Amino acid sequence: MAIQTLDRTAKQIVLTVQDYSIFAWRSLMNLFRPPVYWSDFLMQSDIIGVGSVSIVLLSGFFTGAVLALQSAATLSAFGATGITGRFVSLTMIRELGAVLTGIMVSGRNASSMASELGSMVVTEQIDAMRALGVDPLRKLVTPRVYATITMLFFLTIVANAFGILGGAAVTVFLNHQNGTQYFSMAWEGLHFRDVAQGLVKPLFFGYIIASIGCFYGMKTTGGTQGVGRSTIQAVVTSSVLIIVADFLITHVMLSLWPS
Amino acid sequence: MSLSLLTELDPLKDTMPVVEMRHVTLSFDGPPVLQDISFKVAPHETRILLGPAGVGKSVLLKLIIGLLKPEKGEVLLFGDPVSSMPEQELFPLRARTGMVFQEGALFDSLSVRDNVGYQLIEEKKLTDEEIDAKVRESLRFVELEETFSLFPSSLSGGMRRRVAIARALINQPELLLYDSPTGGLDPITSTNIIDLIVKQRDVHLTPSLLVTHRLQDAFTMCTHRFDADKGEMVPLPTGQTDPNTTFMMLDEGKLIFDGTLHELLHTDNAFVKEFLE
Numbered sequence: 001m002a003i004q005t006l007d008r009t010a011k012q013i014v015l016t017v018q019d020y021s022i023f024a025w026r027s028l029m030n031l032f033r034p035p036v037y038w039s040d041f042l043m044q045s046d047i048i049g050v051g052s053v054s055i056v057l058l059s060g061f062f063t064g065a066v067l068a069l070q071s072a073a074t075l076s077a078f079g080a081t082g083i084t085g086r087f088v089s090l091t092m093i094r095e096l097g098a099v100l101t102g103i104m105v106s107g108r109n110a111s112s113m114a115s116e117l118g119s120m121v122v123t124e125q126i127d128a129m130r131a132l133g134v135d136p137l138r139k140l141v142t143p144r145v146y147a148t149i150t151m152l153f154f155l156t157i158v159a160n161a162f163g164i165l166g167g168a169a170v171t172v173f174l175n176h177q178n179g180t181q182y183f184s185m186a187w188e189g190l191h192f193r194d195v196a197q198g199l200v201k202p203l204f205f206g207y208i209i210a211s212i213g214c215f216y217g218m219k220t221t222g223g224t225q226g227v228g229r230s231t232i233q234a235v236v237t238s239s240v241l242i243i244v245a246d247f248l249i250t251h252v253m254l255s256l257w258p259s
Numbered sequence: 260m261s262l263s264l265l266t267e268l269d270p271l272k273d274t275m276p277v278v279e280m281r282h283v284t285l286s287f288d289g290p291p292v293l294q295d296i297s298f299k300v301a302p303h304e305t306r307i308l309l310g311p312a313g314v315g316k317s318v319l320l321k322l323i324i325g326l327l328k329p330e331k332g333e334v335l336l337f338g339d340p341v342s343s344m345p346e347q348e349l350f351p352l353r354a355r356t357g358m359v360f361q362e363g364a365l366f367d368s369l370s371v372r373d374n375v376g377y378q379l380i381e382e383k384k385l386t387d388e389e390i391d392a393k394v395r396e397s398l399r400f401v402e403l404e405e406t407f408s409l410f411p412s413s414l415s416g417g418m419r420r421r422v423a424i425a426r427a428l429i430n431q432p433e434l435l436l437y438d439s440p441t442g443g444l445d446p447i448t449s450t451n452i453i454d455l456i457v458k459q460r461d462v463h464l465t466p467s468l469l470v471t472h473r474l475q476d477a478f479t480m481c482t483h484r485f486d487a488d489k490g491e492m493v494p495l496p497t498g499q500t501d502p503n504t505t506f507m508m509l510d511e512g513k514l515i516f517d518g519t520l521h522e523l524l525h526t527d528n529a530f531v532k533e534f535l536e
Contacts, residue, residue: 035381120366127326128364132378132426133354135347139381 023137023218024211030135030142040143048109048144049151055108056101056155057162063096064088064163068170072177081175085182086189088167089160093190093198097160099246102205105152106238110213113144114234117217118227126218141218145210152206153199160198193257201249205242212238275338276301277434277466278323283332283342285318292318294512296332300434300468303503305460307477308470309516309534310509316470317361319509320436323468324356325349337433354378357427358436363419365411365426371398372407375426397425401455417448424455435459435467441476453479454492460504461485474535480504481520508534 030036071087117140120126129136164186172179216234220226276299283296292315300306310316321327322334325341334342336352344352365374376394379385385393398404401421411419420440427435437456441449453476459465461484471477479492481504486493495501506523508516510530516523523531 123362123367124360124364125366127321128358128360128366130326130350131324131353131356131358131360132381133350134377134381135350 019219020211020215023141023215024207026137027141027145027211027214028207030138031146035138037139037143040139041147044143044147045151047112048105048147049155052105052108052151052155053158055104056159059100059104060092060097060159060162061166061169063100063159064092064166064168065170066166067091067096067163068167069174072171072175081177082181083185083189084167084171084175084177085164085185085187089164089186090189090194092160092163092167094194095198095246095250097163098156098198098201098205099242101152101156101159102202102209102242102246103239105148105155105206106209106213106242107235109148110209110234110238111231113210113213114217114220114230115227117141117214118220118230119224121218121220122223122227136218141210141214144214145207148210149203149206152202152209156199156202193253196257197250197253200253201246204245204249208241208245209238212241274302276335277304277337278468279333279335280319280322281333281335283322283329283334285315285322285327285329291330291512293322293329293509296512296514298507298514298517300466302466303464304466305480305501305504306468306507307480307504308468308507308509309472309474309477311472311534314509315512316472316509317438320358320438320468320470323436324353324358354382354430355432356434356436357430357432359420359423359427359438359440361438361442363411363423365419365422367411369410370407371403371409371411371414371422374411374422375429377426378430393429394425397429398422400428400458401425417444417451420444420448420452421455424452424459428459431463432465435465437467437469437471439470439472441471441473449473449476450479454485456480457483457492458485460501462487477506478520481506 067088068084072081072084075081075084075087117126126136129139167186168179168182171177171182213234216230216237220230222229278300280296280298283293284291285293296319298306308316308319318327322329323336323341325334325336325344325346329342332342333340337355339352341349341352366377369377372391372394373380375397376390379390379393395404395407398407401424403418403421403425406414406418406422411422414422424440440456441452444452456467456469457480460467460480469477469480481500483492483494484501485491500520505519506516507514508523508531515528516526516531518526524535526532
């Protein structure tokens with residue numbers, strides 16, 4: 001009995017991964033075959049991008065601020081509080097800006113996509129769309145995937161900028177250090193490889209957020225309870241995958257451009 | 260009860276069926292929902308699928324337009340094997356059909372205008388003014404022109420069902436599928452909906468398959484016709500039935516009856532008799 005359960009679970013996992021791979025691949029490839037729903041892309045960009053600016057801005061600002069607080073406390077032991085700017089900018093741009101923005105956007109948008117599409121599935125709206133001769137993958141999923149990829153890229157830049165500003169605010173107003181020195185160190189410490197690393201990640205994270213959110217939404221079964229379940233699965237899976245993907249991308253980027 | 264055919268129409272069986280199912284079986288992680296189902300829908304024919312709740316009536320409709328795939332057997336729509344066609348090739352075929360879902364399945368984020376004109380908007384062949392005109396015409400058919408700018412959330416259950424019918428009709432489909440269009444509605448609204456379906460059947464002669472568990476609706480469709488002069492549904496003379504409206508009955512996934520109203524009323528099948536009583 002236990003072996004049968006194990007066997008069934010293993011098959012289920014393999015089947016889900018297979019379904020997701022086909023779903024995610026098709027959602028990307030749809031851009032290269034008509035019809036392409038540009039108006040839906042713009043609408044989703046507004047919902048995902050503009051709608052997420054406030055949470056990204058706030059989380060970026062306060063992450064930078066707390067980084068400056070923590071690093072200044074540690075660096076002061078070595079008389080190196082002057083390099084706080086460099087510490088904050090490198091940490092934000094290489095790592096935290098992309099990951100935090102990814103997780104914040106995942107919490108807001110992967111859940112929204114899963115619940116919206118899930119509700120459409122359980123009320124037969126997706127079937128109605130297919131019955132009307134419209135491909136829901138093309139109409140609903142592809143615009144969300146490309147909008148999330150594009151918008152997460154810009155949101156990460158916003159988070160990085162406000163993170164550095166948050167660090168500057170703490171450095172100047174709480175630690176009473178020189179602001180020019182902070183920005184100068186922040187700028188000098190950055191190299192192309194750091195910026196490249198920080199801006200490649202959101203492209204992958206955006207793809208993960210939208211494809212996972214839409215996948216769980218479109219696979220919803222079991223009525224309104226199923227919609228709730230899909231929403232949770234979408235947020236949990238996309239958040240975990242963002243962290244796993246972050247590790248893999250960092251590993252690859254560091255082997256391409258060693259520090 | 261003595262029943263006879265109203266008129267002698269074209270020999271339907273000699274023409275290509277609009278829908279054909281051949282030995283279709285389907286199951287979802289358990290016993291088969293549908294088992295060895297075979298039937299045809301001829302041009303201009305209206306088939307009424309009866310059966311208690313949960314016997315696979317809606318599943319059968321979804322198989323016809325390829326929303327589900329059978330495990331065994333073949334489904335032909337306009338002569339094309341939808342059961343073996345890839346999803347991408349099914350969209351043009353589906354666009355030639357109209358389906359009314361059980362709860363309407365209106366897009367709740369879109370207005371009635373955008374819901375009814377959805378297919379036309381997506382096809383991008385008409386201007387906004389032309390789409391508006393067609394939407395109004397379709398809404399006029401279901402007598403809901405005043406809902407043009409409203410959202411589905413502000414409509415009653417019966418109105419939603421009628422808007423769903425307007426959406427299904429707007430592109431002049433070659434086949435109509437109705438999934439319990441009167442389910443959960445009050446008798447007056449149900450009669451209004453059946454009135455619309457009979458009107459569509461008799462005015463446009465569109466072949467259709469109607470799923471219902473309400474015998475009253477099924478018998479009304481068979482014993483009434485649309486009177487274009489009066490603009491309403493009227494009963495056929497006593498003893499006469501619509502010759503192109505026939506019945507099927509499902510029980511536990513099996514097709515247990517396929518025939519005319521006369522045959523339905525005189526069948527020896529114990530389950531059919533019990534259902535009719």
